């Protein structure tokens with residue numbers, strides 16, 4: 001069956017102000033997705049941990065099974081707005097383990113995929129930040145892509161963005177857009193957030209969209225903000241500040257094809273000399 005592909009579509013990124021009240025977070029997310037759809041968006045991205053505070057001390061308290069309250073809301077929101085909804089991430093409980101999980105819903109409200117964060121955010125920058133997701137979370141064990149009428153999309157969560165191999169595997173599988181719900185902080189955000197997404201976009205000559213929670217100086221984990229969309233030339237074409245916002249970008253797949261023709265690195269890899277491969281069972 002031929003998959004109809006459209007050369008351009010509108011993407012929205014919701015930079016949500018997240019509080020400790022899950023019901024409020026869900027309600028705000030629903031309203032902003034509606035706003036985004038009202039402005040012609042066909043794919044909408046929410047931030048990492050959009051339904052609850054981001055922190056190892058909170059994951060267990062706010063964790064849900066999937067399906068559950070938050071993913072039911074996401075399904076309804078996708079359907080009522082007829083959008084592809086990349087539901088940021090939520091703390092998931094399954095079999096007594098906790099995961100940082102992103103669910104994606106189609107315009108019919110059906111669950112398309114669940115991506116569990118593959119690379120857990122374990123860092124220690126002396127005097128700046130120490131964070132150890134692995135103290136409470138279990139990593140995912142598979143790559144996640146989905147097809148839309150516009151293009152194929154690869155999914156990662158925040159720290160996953162640091163791993164060029166993941167982005168390359170998504171690109172080699174045919175993805176033209178990578179989405180990363182994230183929550184960088186006030187140390188690594190100014191240093192690496194934009195650089196990493198521009199690098200992934202340029203490495204693979206595709207679009208990259210990132211969604212951060214809005215910055216809240218009063219929270220225990222202060223998010224950097226600056227949700228963005230980067231084009232295949234490596235340019236930031238849309239960017240939020242630190243505050244709550246919805247940003248938009250028109251993803252132009254003809255432009256992507258033109259870039260790949262002008263600088264054909266995507267076709268010039270020396271597969272006879274090196275390779276980046278995923279192991280059996282790793283791709284969903």
Ligand SMILES: NC(=O)CCC(=O)C(=O)O
Pocket residue numbers: 048120121157158159160162182183184185188189192
């Ligand atoms: N939530 C995360 O994975 C944060 C990743 C991050 O801040 C980084 O520097 O990487």
